[in-house]
Amino acid sequence: MLELVxxxxxxxxxxxxxxxxxxxxxxxxxxxxxxxxxGKTTAMRIALGxxxxxxxxxxxxGRPVDARVRRRFGYMPEERGLYPxxxxxxxxxxxxxxxxxxxxxxxxxxxxxxxxxxxxxxxDARVQTLSLGNQQRVxxxxxxxxxxxxxxxxxxxxxxxxxxxDVLSGVLREQAAxxxxxxxxxxxxDLVERLCxxxxxxxxxxxxxxxxxxDLRDADPRRLVRVEVAGARPGWYERLPGVRxxxxxxxxxxxxxxxxxxxxxxxxxxxxxxxxxxxxxxPSLTEIFRRAVGA
Amino acid sequence: MIRGAVPIIARREFxxxxxxxxxxISTGITLLVLVVFVGAGSLLAGGTSYDVGxxxxxxxxxxxxxxxxxxxxxxxxxxxxFDDAAAAERAVRTGDVDAAVVDGDGIVVRSDPxxxxxxxxxxxxxxxRAEGALAGAGLTSGEVQTALEQPPLAVRALEPLDxxxxxxAAVGFIGVLALYGQLFAYGYWVAAGVVEEKSSRVVExxxxxxxxxxxxxxxxxxxxVLGLCQLALIGAVGFAASQLLGGLRFPEGVLVVIGLVxxxxxLGYFFYAGLFAVAGAIVPRQEDLQSTMTPLSILIIASFFLxxxxxxxxxxxxxxxxxxxxxxAPLVMPSRLILGEAAIxxxxxxxxxxxxxxxxxxxxxxxxxxRSVLQRSRVRIRAVLRTPREE
Numbered sequence: 001m002l003e004l005v006x007x008x009x010x011x012x013x014x015x016x017x018x019x020x021x022x023x024x025x026x027x028x029x030x031x032x033x034x035x036x037x038x039g040k041t042t043a044m045r046i047a048l049g050x051x052x053x054x055x056x057x058x059x060x061x062g063r064p065v066d067a068r069v070r071r072r073f074g075y076m077p078e079e080r081g082l083y084p085x086x087x088x089x090x091x092x093x094x095x096x097x098x099x100x101x102x103x104x105x106x107x108x109x110x111x112x113x114x115x116x117x118x119x120x121x122x123x124d125a126r127v128q129t130l131s132l133g134n135q136q137r138v139x140x141x142x143x144x145x146x147x148x149x150x151x152x153x154x155x156x157x158x159x160x161x162x163x164x165x166d167v168l169s170g171v172l173r174e175q176a177a178x179x180x181x182x183x184x185x186x187x188x189x190d191l192v193e194r195l196c197x198x199x200x201x202x203x204x205x206x207x208x209x210x211x212x213x214x215d216l217r218d219a220d221p222r223r224l225v226r227v228e229v230a231g232a233r234p235g236w237y238e239r240l241p242g243v244r245x246x247x248x249x250x251x252x253x254x255x256x257x258x259x260x261x262x263x264x265x266x267x268x269x270x271x272x273x274x275x276x277x278x279x280x281x282x283p284s285l286t287e288i289f290r291r292a293v294g295a
Numbered sequence: 296m297i298r299g300a301v302p303i304i305a306r307r308e309f310x311x312x313x314x315x316x317x318x319x320i321s322t323g324i325t326l327l328v329l330v331v332f333v334g335a336g337s338l339l340a341g342g343t344s345y346d347v348g349x350x351x352x353x354x355x356x357x358x359x360x361x362x363x364x365x366x367x368x369x370x371x372x373x374x375x376x377f378d379d380a381a382a383a384e385r386a387v388r389t390g391d392v393d394a395a396v397v398d399g400d401g402i403v404v405r406s407d408p409x410x411x412x413x414x415x416x417x418x419x420x421x422x423x424r425a426e427g428a429l430a431g432a433g434l435t436s437g438e439v440q441t442a443l444e445q446p447p448l449a450v451r452a453l454e455p456l457d458x459x460x461x462x463x464a465a466v467g468f469i470g471v472l473a474l475y476g477q478l479f480a481y482g483y484w485v486a487a488g489v490v491e492e493k494s495s496r497v498v499e500x501x502x503x504x505x506x507x508x509x510x511x512x513x514x515x516x517x518x519x520v521l522g523l524c525q526l527a528l529i530g531a532v533g534f535a536a537s538q539l540l541g542g543l544r545f546p547e548g549v550l551v552v553i554g555l556v557x558x559x560x561x562l563g564y565f566f567y568a569g570l571f572a573v574a575g576a577i578v579p580r581q582e583d584l585q586s587t588m589t590p591l592s593i594l595i596i597a598s599f600f601l602x603x604x605x606x607x608x609x610x611x612x613x614x615x616x617x618x619x620x621x622x623x624a625p626l627v628m629p630s631r632l633i634l635g636e637a638a639i640x641x642x643x644x645x646x647x648x649x650x651x652x653x654x655x656x657x658x659x660x661x662x663x664x665x666r667s668v669l670q671r672s673r674v675r676i677r678a679v680l681r682t683p684r685e686e
C-alpha cells in the first residue's frame with residue numbers, strides 16, 4: 001500500500017498542499033484529478049522525493065519511504081525530460097542502472113521496454129530525433145524499465161495520439177494486474193473513468209473527494225438524463241421547469257431533474273424535434289468533480 | 296547501494312562525451328597543432344646549417360678546416376665540390392649552396408652574405424694565407440703553428456644565458472597554455488552539462504532516483520577524468536613528437552612539466568568545477584549561461600596571465616603570492632616549480648591550500664546546486680542559501 005499521509009507544502013505564502021492524504025493499494029489504479037494548480041504535481045513530486053514536504057509523510061508497505069525505497073518507484077514527471085543527445089537504448093539502460101539494476105539485466109529490461117512501447121526500431125536513434133509521441137513512449141519506458149514496485153505518473157496521457165493512449169492504457173492495466181499500485185494524474189476525465197476504479201479529486205491543495213468511482217456515483221443524489229434531439233432549436237431545454245443543465249452536448253444536454261419528472265422532459269424533447277437519445281445516466285466524473293468543488 | 300550511483304553517472308558523462316564526434320575532432324586538431332608547433336619549434340631552435348661550394352685549387356685543404364672551424368661555433372656546414380668556378384656559381388645562383396669559395400681567393404654569394412658563414416670562411420682563409428706568408432718568410436712549420444695558435448679571448452657574460460632554464464620556460468609556457476585551455480573547456484562542460492539537464496528537464500527524472508549531490512559529484516568526476524585523459528594524451532603526443540622531431544636539449548623537463556600539468560589540472564579542475572556547476576544551476580537555459588560564467592571566465596583568464604607572468608619572472612613577489620592562492624595557483628605554481636623557483640614544500644603547501652579551498656567550496660556549491668537545479672527561472676544565490684530546504 002502506498003500512502004500519502006497529511007502532506008502539507010507551502011511555496012512562500014502559497015499553500016500548495018493542505019493536509020493531503022490518500023492511499024493506493026497494490027494492483028489498484030487510481031486517477032488523480034484536479035484543475036491546473038490544484039497540487040497534483042507537488043504531491044507526486046513529494047511522493048518521489050523530488051520535493052520535500054513541510055509536514056506529513058509518504059509510506060510504502062507501512063514504512064516511511066527513504067531514498068533506497070524510492071529507487072524502486074517508477075516516475076514520469078509532467079515535465080518530460082530525457083537527455084536529447086543520448087540514444088534511446090543507452091538512455092534506458094542508464095536509467096535502469098541508476099535504479100540499481102545490474103548491467104545485463106538493465107540492458108534486457110531496456111530492450112523489453114522499447115518492444116512493449118513500440119519504439120524498438122528507434123533504439124539507436126538519438127532522443128531528440130524522435131517525434132514527441134515517441135519521446136513520450138520512451139519516457140514511459142524509462143518509468144517502467146526497472147520493474148518498479150509503485151508507479152506514479154504525472155499526466156502520462158497528455159500529448160499522446162489515440163494509438164499511444166491505447167498502448168499506454170494497456171501497459172498501465174498490465175502493471176496494475178501484476179500487483180503494482182498505479183496512480184496517475186490526468187485532465188482527461190473520460191479516460192480516468194475508463195481506466196480507474198478509484199479516483200482522488202484535489203482542488204486548491206485539498207482532497208475534495210476520493211474513493212471508488214462507483215461509490216462516489218452512488219453518493220451523488222442527482223438524477224440525470226441524457227437527451228439528444230435532432231433538428232431542435234439550440235438551448236430548447238434551458239427553460240424547462242424543474243430542470244438544471246448539467247452538461248451541454250452538441251445536440252442536447254445532460255439534464256439534472258430537480259423536481260421535474262423524466263416523462264416531462266421527454267415530452268418537451270419530443271416537442272422540440274426528433275429524439276435520438278433519451279437515457280437515465282449516472283453522473284460522470286466531470287459532474288462528480290464539479291459538484292465536489294461546488295462549481 | 297545508492298553509493299553506486301556516482302560511478303554510473305560519471306561513466307555516462309565520460310562515455311557520452313568521448314563518443315561525441317565534435318570532441319574527437321577537436322582533440323585531433325589539438326594534437327595536430329601540437330605536433331606542428333613542436334616541429335616548427337625544433338626547426339627554429341635547431342643549430343644553423345649551411346651548404347658551401349668549393350671549386351678550384353686549394354679546395355681540398357679548405358674543406359676540412361671550414362667544417363672544423365664552423366663546428367667550433369656550433370654551425371653545421373656541408374661542403375659540396377664543384378669542378379670549376381662556373382659550376383659553383385650556378386649552384387649559388389640556384390640556391391643549392393649558400394656560398395661558394397672559388398680558387399681560394401673569393402667568396403661568391405647570391406645576394407645577402409650569411410654573416411656567420413662568411414666570417415668562418417674569412418677566418419679560415421686568413422689563417423691559410425697567414426701560414427703561407429709566414430712560411431714564405433722562412434719560419435718552420437712548428438714556428439708558424441706557435442705563432443698562429445693564440446688562445447681565444449675569454450668571454451664573460453654579465454647575464455649568462457641558461458639554455459636549460461630557457462627551454463624549461465618555453466615548455467612551461469606550453470604547459471600553462473594547456474592547463475588554461477583545459478580548465479576553461481572542462482569547467483564550461485560542467486556548467487553546460489548542468490544546464491542541459493535543467494533545460495531538458497531530465498533532472499527531475501534523475502532526482503527521483505539519486506540525490507542532487509550524487510548527480511553533481513558524478514558529473515564532475517566523469518568530466519574531470521575525461522579532461523585528465525585528454526591532457527595525458529596531449530602530453531604523451533607532445534613528448535613523443537619532441538623526441539622524434541628533436542629540438543629539445545633537456546627532454547626530462549618536458550616530462551616534469553607534463554607531470555605537473557596533470558597534477559595541477561586535477562587540483563584546479565576540482566576547485567573550479569563546483570563553481571561552474573553553480574553557474575549552470577542558477578540559470579534556466581543555455582543562452583543565459585554566459586552571464587553567470589563571466590566572473591569565472593575573468594578569474595581563469597586573469598590566472599592565465601598571472602601564469603604567463605610567473606613563467607617569465609618566477610621569483611617575483613606577485614608570482615610567489617599568486618602561486619599560493621587557489622584560483623591562480625594551478626596556473627602559476629607549475630611554472631615556478633619547473634623553473635626551480637619554488638621548493639617542493641611550497642608546491643605541496645599550495646596544493647594543500649587548493650585542496651582545502653575545494654573541500655570548503657564543495658558543500659556550498661552542492662547546496663546552491665541542490666536548491667537551484669529544479670527551479671525554472673533564474674535563481675539568486677543569496678535567496679537560495681537562505682531557504683532551509685531541498686538538501
